[in-house]
Amino acid sequence: MTLTAPAAAHEAAHAPELTRAELLRTEVPGPESRRLHAERLEHVPQGVSWALPVYIESGSGAILTDVDGNRFVDLGSGIGVTTVGHADPAVVAAASAQLARLTHTLYTVTPYRGYAELAAKLAERTPGDHAKKTLFVNSGAEAVENAVKIARKHTGRRAVAVLDHAFHGRTMLTMAMNHKAAPYGTGFGPFAGDVHRVPNSYPYRDGLDGAEAAARTIAYLERRIGVGELAAVIAEPIQGEGGFIVPAEGYLPALQRWASANGVVFVADEIQSGLARTGRWFASEHFGLVPDLVLTAKGIAGGLPLAGVTGRAEIMDSALPGGLGGTFGGNPVAVAAALAVFEQIERDGLLAEAERIGATLGGLLAELARRHAVVGEVRGHGAMLAFELVEPGTKTPLAGAAQRVAAHAAQQGVLLLTAGSYDNVIRFLPTLRTDDRMLRYAVAVIDEALAGL
Missing domain, CATH: 3.40.640.10 (Type I PLP-dependent aspartate aminotransferase-like (Major domain))
Incomplete structure (x- = not known):
């Protein structure tokens, strides 16, 4: 049965929590990604940079699958491009x-x-x-x-x-x-x-x-x-x-x-x-x-x-x-x-889905901010949210922290984007097909990363 976005979100909310084992089959990046990356380094100029050298084979909804069979919860959507989901059938x-x-x-x-x-x-x-x-x-x-x-x-x-x-x-x-x-x-x-x-x-x-x-x-x-x-x-x-x-x-x-x-x-x-x-x-x-x-x-x-x-x-x-x-x-x-x-x-009522994502993810991030003093502010609207990382007790940007959080998340099957003029912001641009189960898993991974800063 094909679920509408609200129905899919409802079902996911009552499903067992997502685990790393459901997502990843190899280390990240896997052997085929490493082979393709070596080819890239030979033929593509360094100015065309990369955030994570995993090579994607397919996508569906909010999930990307790489050439090694690893699956990732994509909270970046190609920097906000695949808003209606990867390879949306109607599109x-x-x-x-x-x-x-x-x-x-x-x-x-x-x-x-x-x-x-x-x-x-x-x-x-x-x-x-x-x-x-x-x-x-x-x-x-x-x-x-x-x-x-x-x-x-x-x-x-x-x-x-x-x-x-x-x-x-x-x-x-x-x-x-x-x-x-x-x-x-x-x-x-x-x-x-x-x-x-x-x-x-x-x-x-x-x-x-x-x-x-x-x-x-x-x-x-x-x-x-x-x-x-x-x-x-x-x-x-x-x-x-x-x-x-x-x-x-x-x-x-x-x-x-x-x-x-x-x-x-x-x-x-x-x-x-x-x-x-x-x-x-x-x-x-x-x-x-x-x-x-x-x-x-x-x-x-x-x-x-x-x-x-x-x-x-x-x-x-x-x-x-x-x-x-x-x-x-x-x-x-x-x-x-x-x-x-x-x-x-x-x-599919995707404006409402963006508000659902904002309410769910915003609440989870607010809880992170209460537990981790490095989170200076959570901000945004709908499915466009971010948090800024600072030295605890100050507003001094926490240099390098956003990259470390994103790197940890990738090893757990979550794709995050960094941002900010001070390179200290984690931003979220999930597809509007992202369910609450995926959001909870991603924030739990981020929680682990913040604890290790």
Whole structure:
């Protein structure tokens, strides 16, 4: 019998607890993974790094299986990509059917079905009831770059502001927009100009409420850039690589009001936080934020490369015909997969599943924080949660601890992601098919790791 997500979660809650023996058959990494890794080291540049040298053969739901037969509870989802689950049958079926019909023509030469239908779904689901249009591209970084292009064309201004602790990509423009230089930008300069970093809201570290943090950011925007030069403010509603930093209440709406009053385009980078990840279609909804442009990627197409820029119609129409696009942007197979993702989220109640994961995992992590003084803060929304590791009794980042926790977890069959500007955050981006039994097992493994720090 095929279980719906809520039914599967209910059954798992009453099943025996998950054990390491159910997951792992060999040491981690196993012999076949080690052989493949030696091949990788010979043929793939070191800049294409790895977190764990296990080579995955297949995936289903929240479980990945490697070439040695080891199974892993995946709490990273390819950094938030497989939100609806690995190899989701509906997504695979939609992409396969499209693959058999048409793989490519280039939408700007001879269009095809699906592109406009998906754009309409984004217009419906992104915040705000204003008229919207959508451009599809290949990756999150490409979406960011196009948002900057569109904002500059619309405003006639050049400068772009980004927040401290931001991450927006690895292209030449987006490298200039990132908070951390290493490893993303080391040795790759000179970088694009007219990009300015300004303070964000980081309540755990700055102690400011939303109004205070917004006033500080706005002061930087006005004094160090100048309103007349500023095309766009780009913000992640919940910062991803920065450590899942959740801004103080009122911070983002205050920035948005200021931007609107000054003719500045407000861009929400929802590449990691969007598409049901936080228990809402978009994380902006948690903050009452209605951006001018919304960027999507990662979870939009169930693992196929696709990204979008959705925004106010009058802003999106600023570019002249031919000014936007790209050979593979909005590929018909990726678009078909994305339409299936939207259907799955709606049909299987995955927004509620994200809230269930947030309640279960958040409660378990809060208990960890009570028992382990190294856990400084647990934060996030829905299935986008994190905890920050600090020296006990202080807020000093605990250097190297996140990597040690992730390494211990991998040996027990749990895949974790690290994050944070200080490399001291464990972040959780589980698929929305992850049941409570898996979450309990993973947190028990993390509990062991924290006890050994």
